[in-house]
Amino acid sequence: MYIVKVLVEHPVHSLDTTFDYLSHEPLLKGIRVWIRFGYQKIIGYVESIEETVLSQEELEKQVGFHYQYIIDVIDEEPLLNEELQDLANQLSRMTLSPRISCLQAMLPTQLKPASHQAVGMKTQLCVEVIMDQSAKTVKQQECLSFLKKHPDIPLKEVPYSRALLKNLEKQGCIQIIEKEVYRQPFSMTHQAKHIQLTVQQQKVVDGILSHQGRVALLHGVTGSGKTEVYLTLAAHYLKNNQAVMMLVPEISLTPMMVEVFRERFGDQVAILHSRLSQGEKYDEYRRIKRQEVKIVVGARSAVFAPLENIGIIILDEEHDPSYKQESKPRYLTSQIAKIRAKTHHASVVLGSATPSLESYARALKGIYDLYELPDRINQKPLPHVEIVDMIQQTRQHNYSLFSIPMKQSIQTTIDKGEQVILLLNKRGYATYVQCQDCGEVLKCPHCDVTLTDHRSEHKLKCHYCEYMIDYPRVCPHCGSTHFKSIGYGTQKIEEEIEKLFHGAKVLRYDVDTTRQKNGHLKLLEKFRNKEANILLGTQMIAKGLDFEDVTFVGVLNADLSLNVPDFRASERTFQLLCQVSGRSGRGQKQGHVIIQTYNPDHYAITCAAKHDYVSFFHQEMKYRQVAKYPPYCHMVSILIQSKQEKWIHQVAMDVKNYLQTHSHQTIILGPAKSTIYKMQDIYRERILVKFLNSKDIYEALNNINDYYNKQQKGKVRIVCDFNPYSQI
Ligand SMILES: Nc1ncnc2c1ncn2[C@@H]1O[C@H](COP(=O)(O)OP(=O)(O)OP(=O)(O)O)[C@@H](O)[C@H]1O
Numbered sequence: 207m208y209i210v211k212v213l214v215e216h217p218v219h220s221l222d223t224t225f226d227y228l229s230h231e232p233l234l235k236g237i238r239v240w241i242r243f244g245y246q247k248i249i250g251y252v253e254s255i256e257e258t259v260l261s262q263e264e265l266e267k268q269v270g271f272h273y274q275y276i277i278d279v280i281d282e283e284p285l286l287n288e289e290l291q292d293l294a295n296q297l298s299r300m301t302l303s304p305r306i307s308c309l310q311a312m313l314p315t316q317l318k319p320a321s322h323q324a325v326g327m328k329t330q331l332c333v334e335v336i337m338d339q340s341a342k343t344v345k346q347q348e349c350l351s352f353l354k355k356h357p358d359i360p361l362k363e364v365p366y367s368r369a370l371l372k373n374l375e376k377q378g379c380i381q382i383i384e385k386e387v388y389r390q391p392f393s394m395t396h397q398a399k400h401i402q403l404t405v406q407q408q409k410v411v412d413g414i415l416s417h418q419g420r421v422a423l424l425h426g427v428t429g430s431g432k433t434e435v436y437l438t439l440a441a442h443y444l445k446n447n448q449a450v451m452m453l454v455p456e457i458s459l460t461p462m463m464v465e466v467f468r469e470r471f472g473d474q475v476a477i478l479h480s481r482l483s484q485g486e487k488y489d490e491y492r493r494i495k496r497q498e499v500k501i502v503v504g505a506r507s508a509v510f511a512p513l514e515n516i517g518i519i520i521l522d523e524e525h526d527p528s529y530k531q532e533s534k535p536r537y538l539t540s541q542i543a544k545i546r547a548k549t550h551h552a553s554v555v556l557g558s559a560t561p562s563l564e565s566y567a568r569a570l571k572g573i574y575d576l577y578e579l580p581d582r583i584n585q586k587p588l589p590h591v592e593i594v595d596m597i598q599q600t601r602q603h604n605y606s607l608f609s610i611p612m613k614q615s616i617q618t619t620i621d622k623g624e625q626v627i628l629l630l631n632k633r634g635y636a637t638y639v640q641c642q643d644c645g646e647v648l649k650c651p652h653c654d655v656t657l658t659d660h661r662s663e664h665k666l667k668c669h670y671c672e673y674m675i676d677y678p679r680v681c682p683h684c685g686s687t688h689f690k691s692i693g694y695g696t697q698k699i700e701e702e703i704e705k706l707f708h709g710a711k712v713l714r715y716d717v718d719t720t721r722q723k724n725g726h727l728k729l730l731e732k733f734r735n736k737e738a739n740i741l742l743g744t745q746m747i748a749k750g751l752d753f754e755d756v757t758f759v760g761v762l763n764a765d766l767s768l769n770v771p772d773f774r775a776s777e778r779t780f781q782l783l784c785q786v787s788g789r790s791g792r793g794q795k796q797g798h799v800i801i802q803t804y805n806p807d808h809y810a811i812t813c814a815a816k817h818d819y820v821s822f823f824h825q826e827m828k829y830r831q832v833a834k835y836p837p838y839c840h841m842v843s844i845l846i847q848s849k850q851e852k853w854i855h856q857v858a859m860d861v862k863n864y865l866q867t868h869s870h871q872t873i874i875l876g877p878a879k880s881t882i883y884k885m886q887d888i889y890r891e892r893i894l895v896k897f898l899n900s901k902d903i904y905e906a907l908n909n910i911n912d913y914y915n916k917q918q919k920g921k922v923r924i925v926c927d928f929n930p931y932s933q934i
Pocket residue numbers: 401402403404407426427428429430431432433434558559583749750751752788
């Protein structure tokens with residue numbers, strides 16, 4: 207008899223314990239099983255098995271409750287190998303999240319502990335030749351020799367009649383069998399070109415290869431050929447029969463990197479990111495697990511890909527905030543990459559034109575190896591960047607969103623037949639609706655935010671919950687019928703541009719226009735084919751795009767990312783401006799950039815205009831040191847949430863007091879109301895803790911977590927976020 211400890215899917219901490227079941231047979235650790243839980247039949251995850259010589263009766267006498275048997279076994283093999291099972295436990299401890307939520311984060315939906323396998327394998331009928339002597343007719347022989355040349359051909363592609371095939375099957379010459387086919391998320395489009403590395407690139411590659419097991423920071427300016435370095439490294443490990451993990455930040459970017467990797471390595475590449483269909487993800491995951499592919503390209507969660515014998519893990523655009531998971535378990539991808547690299551004795555490469563302050567500081571300290579690619583390929587100069595002071599524009603009575611130099615540059619670029627990228631930094635800048643008579647601004651009743659005008663659908667929507675209403679006819683406050691949309695959204699600017707510039711053809715690139723499957727790719731392909739001369743978009747267009755004919759980049763409002771209550775505001779602004787500038791002048795022609803701002807002297811803007819990372823780094827480090835922010839300390843954000851406003855502040859104060867008496871060398875800020883105090887009808891207060899020594903703060907938080915999320919369950923919820931990126 208075996209006692210099986212089973213984790214059950216329940217996203218609350220109080221269930222982060224295992225439940226004991228019995229089994230007559232030994233089971234494998236890490237498989238899913240059907241169990242009875244209360245009155246339900248649910249799926250559980252086998253955490254451990256223990257053999258016992260006692261009978262059920264004797265066992266029950268010992269523990270004083272009635273054991274149930276496992277109803278059925280779901281998986282033949284463990285979902286996760288030993289390495290990943292250990293990682294799940296480590297992740298749970300690191301982030302103070304339930305183990306089951308860590309398993310959920312690591313597996314594709316179809317394999318998640320609670321899932322019911324809605325999508326399964328895709329199969330098709332294939333023809334296989336077993337024996338070719340007994341064919342009688344000429345036609346049959348002809349068909350057989352065709353089939354021998356095309357082993358395992360799908361039945362529907364065989365250019366012979368079904369009757370003929372049926373006869374051959376009867377004679378025992380062939381068999382028609384059902385075979386699994388993989389759903390292919392992308393098809394190959396371009397042909398691979400062979401590129402000789404520059405001396406600088408080669409040096410980087412050699413350096414990284416001769417320090418196996420280290421973390422390398424590759425600081426290379428935009429267009430310096432980092433991708434080519436990644437490809438060469440990948441080829442090297444592949445030749446050694448080792449696996450390669452290539453991580454990219456945004457969903458929008460993944461298809462481009464996938465394309466480049468597919469061109470070079472064919473179907474040895476698997477893709478993992480959130481835009482794939484359930485079925486595609488399931489297939490890709492199993493291709494990796496069966497060791498049919500050696501390279502994985504994907505976004506954040508691909509860091510958990512079940513690759514074995516990993517040689518290298520590469521994170522492109524390592525500074526990107528999307529590497530931080532913003533829901534349970536709140537992990538930082540680079541942290542996971544480093545843990546896995548250690549297990550596999552793999553190298554880690556963190557690549558960026560604008561490394562995060564934390565990474566560059568580590569490189570200067572010698573914790574990481576630093577590699578630089580200071581020049582663009584073929585010594586192409588970086589674009590000339592001009593800063594336009596918008597206060598001056600107002601003084602000259604230009605109230606338009608476009609300054610005079612911006613207007614001129616856009617028009618000239620279009621006239622020359624070249625292309626323009628325009629960045630509208632939209633954060634907090636979406637259009638909202640205000641009553642012209644009483645000033646009432648329409649807000650979401652469930653969240654402390656204004657409703658956004660989605661003109662094309664005649665709707666107002668909340669961006670934080672599902673709330674949506676029709677465009678109002680009368681003001682709910684005064685009954686007036688005069689409304690005005692305030693602010694600029696990409697949609698509004700798109701209309702304006704087409705009126706303002708001769709010959710302008712705009713492609714709008716944002717969440718709305720890229721929602722459909724491969725929408726990003728299709729839109730970018732249109733731009734590449736020159737079906738439009740202006741690409742207008744939000745932050746999404748700042749990264750990774752490589753278009754030869756883009757010679758002008760305009761930033762409409764550089765300040766919006768500067769004026770947010772986040773200690774990384776300057777860093778984010780600097781990164782965004784460098785990245786988007788880097789899209790200009792990548793081909794033969796010189797690039798030009800205009801940044802419109804109300805803060806023309808801010809170092810984030812002046813350093814970006816000079817492409818001067820190092821100066822920015824040192825100035826920003828001074829500020830972080832004085833204000834005591836990372837990398838000079840660690841940080842954890844504690845979010846206290848409750849549906850009851852009357853409790854929340856008292857609980858937050860209790861948490862603070864507990865932390866104060868149970869930790870040393872900490873600075874505790876707050877509690878304060880969150881930037882968005884009410885979200886989805888839940889009130890939110892926040893405490894920020896800066897600390898140097900992680901041991902006691904970690905213990906204190908673990909206790910707090912235990913107390914409120916397990917014992918006091920229901921009243922409040924506490925969410926701890928180490929290395930917080932978002933503070934809304
Ligand atoms: N050794 C080389 N010889 C010729 N062309 C190269 C070489 N290496 C890279 N390139 C080309 O230079 C261009 C820029 O390279 P790549 O896109 O890799 O830059 P990057 O450093 O990743 O830039 P970004 O940070 O802006 O994404 C690409 O078109 C690439 O094909």
